[in-house]
Amino acid sequence: MLDISVIIPVYNAAEFLEKSVISALQFEEVKEVILVEDKSTDDSLEICKRITKEHSRVKLFQHPDQENHGAAASRNLGIEKAVGSFITFLDADDYYLPNRFDAEKTIFNDSKIDGVFNAVGIEYLTEKGKQEFQSKFSDNTLTTVNYPAEGKEVFRGLLGFTPKTFGTFFHLNALTIKKAALEKHSLKFNKVLRVHQDSDFIIKLAYHCYLKSGIIDQAVAMRGIHDDNRITKIIRYSPQYNQRQYLFWNSLYEWSKPLPLEPDYAQHIYLQKKAFELSSKKGFSKMTSLLAAVLKNPNILRTKYRFTYSH
Known part of the structure; x- marks a missing residue:
């Protein structure tokens, strides 16, 4: 039993x-x-x-x-x-x-x-x-x-x-x-x-x-x-939502770094983390950071990142 x-x-x-x-x-x-x-x-x-x-x-x-x-x-x-x-x-x-x-x-x-x-x-x-x-x-x-x-x-x-x-x-x-x-x-x-x-x-x-x-x-x-x-209580894609999503994906990212994850899985976790990290930035800093991220990996635009709130 x-x-x-x-x-x-x-x-x-x-x-x-x-x-x-x-x-x-x-x-x-x-x-x-x-x-x-x-x-x-x-x-x-x-x-x-x-x-x-x-x-x-x-x-x-x-x-x-x-x-x-x-x-x-x-x-x-x-x-x-x-x-x-x-x-x-x-x-x-x-x-x-x-x-x-x-x-x-x-x-x-x-x-x-x-x-x-x-x-x-x-x-x-x-x-x-x-x-x-x-x-x-x-x-x-x-x-x-x-x-x-x-x-x-x-x-x-x-x-x-x-x-x-x-x-x-x-x-x-x-x-x-x-x-x-x-x-x-x-x-x-x-x-x-x-x-x-x-x-x-x-x-x-x-x-x-x-x-x-x-x-x-x-x-x-x-x-x-x-x-x-x-x-x-959390409004989706609000600054509070984006910050909590970032903490969640960053936790998975830090955990995954030493692991032998398949490349697609590792990239998915990284891109989600990076997208919500960018969402916390504002103004010119946000736009330049986003542009740099897109140039490095255009797949970031396929994440759940949103251009709403905290522009």
Whole structure:
């Protein structure tokens, strides 16, 4: 039987936290639920303490200085403290469905499989949150990939190098990974990234580890969409958006430099990084830098770089 550590970063999630924890405790495969409380300003810490008293499988940790360090650092601390052979993640405002580990029970019988990913559904908790989400991501009810895949096909798909559109993302809530695989490749979340640290982690994971799709046509977990979802607050191609995209692609670029990536993959990562780096410049400096970049590699014009904002 699988022995799983579920890691839940907790920040201002008092309204949702207990439902999240209970959804993980329903599975006998779950050896422990690790709550990493990140200096919330609401009642989250008190709720964490109460839940740990009521449920022996729930463990509570805070950062050594008891300060706020973000979701990436909180997940890293959870991985460090985990004792299960398998690691899963769950956001504190989300929850697992009863089929959460159905695919894993059979797929992990193949010893070469390091990780399994599935589909995540969406639950709208507020009307404002629904409108903000749909204005940016349409009314897609599943966060998933478009077809089954495993091994290097997952990495290629996430970078957009497959003949069919694979999909750019699968959600951490539906990922199960062997802890030994994370340790073998020293894989952690990038603490510099306050957003996109999940996408950054997943792409690196797909390169180093053998991942396989599980249930991708129906949800195994649900995301709660409400007024305070950070990802919906960012205006696309605004200075804030471009800066966060730059940090994300620069993280992948720095990671990829010493690796034997295929030239097309390495160039794609570099050009995305360079495009969003240019987007932060203004005026004459921006135009001269862009011209120099185009002369060096015209393919930069095929990236998602935009001439809007911060001219």
